[in-house]
Amino acid sequence: MCLKSMTVQSIKHPYNVLFVDDFVPRLTEHIEHGDVVVVDAKVLEIYKDRLLHMLKEVHYIIIESSEKKKSYQGVEPFIKELIEIGFRKNNRLIAIGGGVVQDITAFTSSILFRGVDWFFYPTTLLAQCDSCIGSKTSINFGDYKNQLGGFYPPREIVIDVNFLDTLTSLDFRSGMGEMLHYYLVSGEVDFQRMSHEYALAFKDKSVLCELVYHSLEIKKGYVERDEFDQGPRNIFNYGHSFGHAIETLTNYEIPHGIAVSIGMDIANHLSAKMGLIVQDEYQRMHVLLQKNWGDTCLPDINLDNFFALLRKDKKTVGIEINVILTKGLGQMYKTPLPVTPKITEWLSDYLISFNKSS
């Protein structure tokens, strides 16, 4: 396994990402009297033999991870419980779970008593290869995804890739989708590496671990330059505006990283139609992306609703949609896109033919 570590610089404080082959010893060291462990319900159920004895002495809160729980209304009972049990400013929250547990814990940590420390044990591929670094703390407001939040990094992140053994195949591919977007944005060399190692990642844990580590390395470079996402880091919205619209229109039945895989293909399709990339370049990326969304089908999508969602996306301004297009691998760029009849036709063609070509 890749027992590596890295330090991520942040305006708030630097923090370490530690790769371990067994999370138990580090967790035992982390838990102090008065701390509260926030744990994903499925993770607790699957790993109860290893977790429960550590949780005997400490208060823990179980989260049934869902987009509904990760909302302004959803965190209210969570904060109430913390206050009622006497959680104090010098106590810490220790999150064990995926992106949902992360966002709930990070958001709460950032506002409770003007900020408390938190630690993170990511248990999904998406959280390990992506969301665990970068400081973002987004929660949903009603149906509007990730509209509230700030930037508030944990004190330490501990990654044990053995957690990934128990993910459903769909959640695993969702994480692979998120990881793909880093490798495509990174450029030719990383794209080729991912193309060669994609299938191996499903069966060889040391290959997977190295891919996760490098995904964080790619992200770290941008996060350290632009932690508050005001410039260069925007590039990682590649696939995300279209992806978010798909997630919302399918009521989150298509997981985030699968929707992002399709979203990248849509961005590439528009880029090809606009003459920014040649068809061969589109096809090369399409082969890899299609592997990842597999047999996912899209329901009938009403284009007006699709564009309405793109406009509501927090990354859009006015009536233009703001998207990331590409001039090739490693050459993604942010651009406003006026919704012309041509763009509508290209998108409509894509959505109509999606299920046939999958």
Ligand SMILES: NC(=O)c1ccc[n+]([C@@H]2O[C@H](COP(=O)([O-])OP(=O)(O)OC[C@H]3O[C@@H](n4cnc5c(N)ncnc54)[C@H](O)[C@@H]3O)[C@@H](O)[C@H]2O)c1
């Ligand atoms: N803050 C950020 O920077 C950031 C970045 C990307 C995504 N996100 C957010 O992350 C969320 C998606 O994250 P996710 O895919 O980790 O979702 P998730 O936390 O909902 O986890 C997905 C599913 O996996 C289960 N699970 C978790 N660990 C498991 C394990 N080891 N074995 C078996 N099952 C396990 C969970 O119970 C859940 O059903 C979205 O809400 C997204 O907006 C946040």
Ligand SMILES: [Zn+2]
């Ligand atoms: Zn994402």
